[in-house]
Amino acid sequence: MAHVALLSAALLAADRPLGERELCKLLDVSPEGLTRVVEDLGSRLAREGLGLTVDEVAGGFRLVVEPALTAQLAELLAPPPLPQLSNAALETLALIAYRQPVTRGELEAARGASCASTLDTLQERELVKVVGRREVVGRPLMYATTGRFLMEFGLRSLHDLPDLDSQPEGFLRG
Numbered sequence: 001m002a003h004v005a006l007l008s009a010a011l012l013a014a015d016r017p018l019g020e021r022e023l024c025k026l027l028d029v030s031p032e033g034l035t036r037v038v039e040d041l042g043s044r045l046a047r048e049g050l051g052l053t054v055d056e057v058a059g060g061f062r063l064v065v066e067p068a069l070t071a072q073l074a075e076l077l078a079p080p081p082l083p084q085l086s087n088a089a090l091e092t093l094a095l096i097a098y099r100q101p102v103t104r105g106e107l108e109a110a111r112g113a114s115c116a117s118t119l120d121t122l123q124e125r126e127l128v129k130v131v132g133r134r135e136v137v138g139r140p141l142m143y144a145t146t147g148r149f150l151m152e153f154g155l156r157s158l159h160d161l162p163d164l165d166s167q168p169e170g171f172l173r174g
Contacts, residue, residue: 003027003037004044008063016147017060058150059157085121092118093127097149097161101131101142119143127152 010018010026018026024034038061042054055064065073085093092115095107107115122128126148133139145158155161 003029003033004041007037007041011054011061011063014062017056017058017062017151019060023061056156057154058147085125086118088113088115089118089121093122093145093149096122096128096143097145097158098164100144100158101134102144103134103140103142105140107143 045052051066051069052063053066055062128143129146130141131144132142134142
């Protein structure tokens with residue numbers, strides 16, 4: 001019981017998904033033990049009908065509202081709306097997601113257009129970040145997606161991205 005209580009409190013208190021390693025350390029359990037505690041918490045939440053469930057996303061776990069209740073809570077749960085991402089931003093984000101780490105020059109070559117302001121927008125929204133410099137002349141910055149990208153798109157990891165072979169022709173140009 002103590003493990004389930006501590007896990008539920010940690011997931012509720014955290015402002016991000018908590019990873020396996022930090023939860024194992026917090027609960028002083030093995031990865032197998034953590035799996036049992038997570039399953040136990042999920043079962044208890046479902047059995048008691050508390051309106052919450054454990055979600056595995058962005059390489060970690062978090063407590064979320066039971067999907068069946070989200071429609072009724074839509075007004076409460078909706079964050080202040082951000083302006084919708086432009087097609088250019090979505091295309092740039094897709095290129096980064098599938099080709100990361102990638103430089104601005106590589107993105108512009110693939111898109112055939114400048115993407116400096118688009119990269120600024122994606123960084124402001126914490127969907128992409130600078131992850132280093134390419135070891136070539138000029139040492140350009142390299143960009144990759146963030147944990148927030150995974151959370152916003154409901155992905156556990158980048159391996160959950162749709163297979164490019166199943167996408168329409170021209171999904172990613174270049």
